[in-house]
Amino acid sequence: MIKVTFLGTGSMVPTKERNHVAVLVSYKDESVLVDCGEGTQRQLRFAGISPTKVTKILISHWHGDHVLGLPGLMYSLAACEYSKTLEIYGPKGTKEFMFHLLKGFAYKDQIDFKIYEIGDGVFFENKDFLLEAKSLVHTAPCLGYAFIEKDRRNIDVEYLKKNYNLSRHPILKDLQAGKDIVWKGKKVKASLATKVTKGKRLVFVSDTSYCRSAVELAKDADLLICESTYLGDLEEKAKDYLHLTAKQAAELAQEAKVCKLVLTHFSQRYKEIKDIEKEAKSVFKNSICAEDFLVLDL
Numbered sequence: 001m002i003k004v005t006f007l008g009t010g011s012m013v014p015t016k017e018r019n020h021v022a023v024l025v026s027y028k029d030e031s032v033l034v035d036c037g038e039g040t041q042r043q044l045r046f047a048g049i050s051p052t053k054v055t056k057i058l059i060s061h062w063h064g065d066h067v068l069g070l071p072g073l074m075y076s077l078a079a080c081e082y083s084k085t086l087e088i089y090g091p092k093g094t095k096e097f098m099f100h101l102l103k104g105f106a107y108k109d110q111i112d113f114k115i116y117e118i119g120d121g122v123f124f125e126n127k128d129f130l131l132e133a134k135s136l137v138h139t140a141p142c143l144g145y146a147f148i149e150k151d152r153r154n155i156d157v158e159y160l161k162k163n164y165n166l167s168r169h170p171i172l173k174d175l176q177a178g179k180d181i182v183w184k185g186k187k188v189k190a191s192l193a194t195k196v197t198k199g200k201r202l203v204f205v206s207d208t209s210y211c212r213s214a215v216e217l218a219k220d221a222d223l224l225i226c227e228s229t230y231l232g233d234l235e236e237k238a239k240d241y242l243h244l245t246a247k248q249a250a251e252l253a254q255e256a257k258v259c260k261l262v263l264t265h266f267s268q269r270y271k272e273i274k275d276i277e278k279e280a281k282s283v284f285k286n287s288i289c290a291e292d293f294l295v296l297d298l
Helices: 040-046 070-079 094-103 157-164 172-176 212-218 232-241 246-256 274-281
Strands: 003-008 022-027 030-034 056-058 085-090 112-117 121-125 129-135 143-149 152-155 181-183 186-188 194-197 201-205 223-227 261-264 287-289 295-297
Touching: 003 040, 022 040, 022 143, 040 070, 056 129, 070 094, 085 094, 085 121, 094 112, 129 212, 143 212, 152 172, 157 186, 201 212, 212 246, 223 246, 232 246, 246 261, 246 274, 246 287, 261 274, 274 287
Parallel strands: 030 056, 056 085, 085 112, 201 223, 223 261, 261 287
Antiparallel strands: 003 022, 003 295, 022 030, 121 129, 129 143, 143 201, 152 194, 181 186
């Protein structure tokens, strides 16, 4: 199961209700933090999540509201005796920005970390999931991200017991790998003896104007988390600052044929978000607005 925790849902200026943007994706032994706005380390505490759970940080772009929580989080990790190597991914320029950011805080190698500058395409893969990036259109180099769970093949225990009197045996590993086997002179087809569960696709579209790459990244996503800085009456302002309105985010979700849309990154001007959600729902019905500490399971 994939657990998604919204640690911050505001934009450039935080409010009493909304911290700067950050989303944590927890899956098995990995916790992937997408963006790290100022105060993220405290938001983790409020959410009851140890900062040492974080294994990877994906930076969409280097505007302050998306990265100013990095030094604090890294110092917290050091204080908690973080024993892993923190992986930090971001667009071109990330290494230089990190150098200057940490230099300003007299950072002295408190924890082990590695920085990876990435472009479009898959940049991480293990046996359980992939991470993919795609360039968006913003006032700074910006990446959208996809967390792609791999399909899982599970043994149909009842089928094997009933038809072959086969239960526990090392040969089942071949079946789970999708290979046919022979058991006591009988061929066992993987297509009949196993069931495939399709993996989930979770997509993050950060600060951007409406663009083809955002649609391509979000294609057929089970969950699309998308910025929605303004309402439709400020479409020109959104265009000037290369952001999305609620209506545009919903149109993106509709064009990409996603299952569910979650809006985030709201301007401080909106004390209530019901109008933002209403505008999105008028285009794409399965839309909701995120609140700080909203938790969703996939």
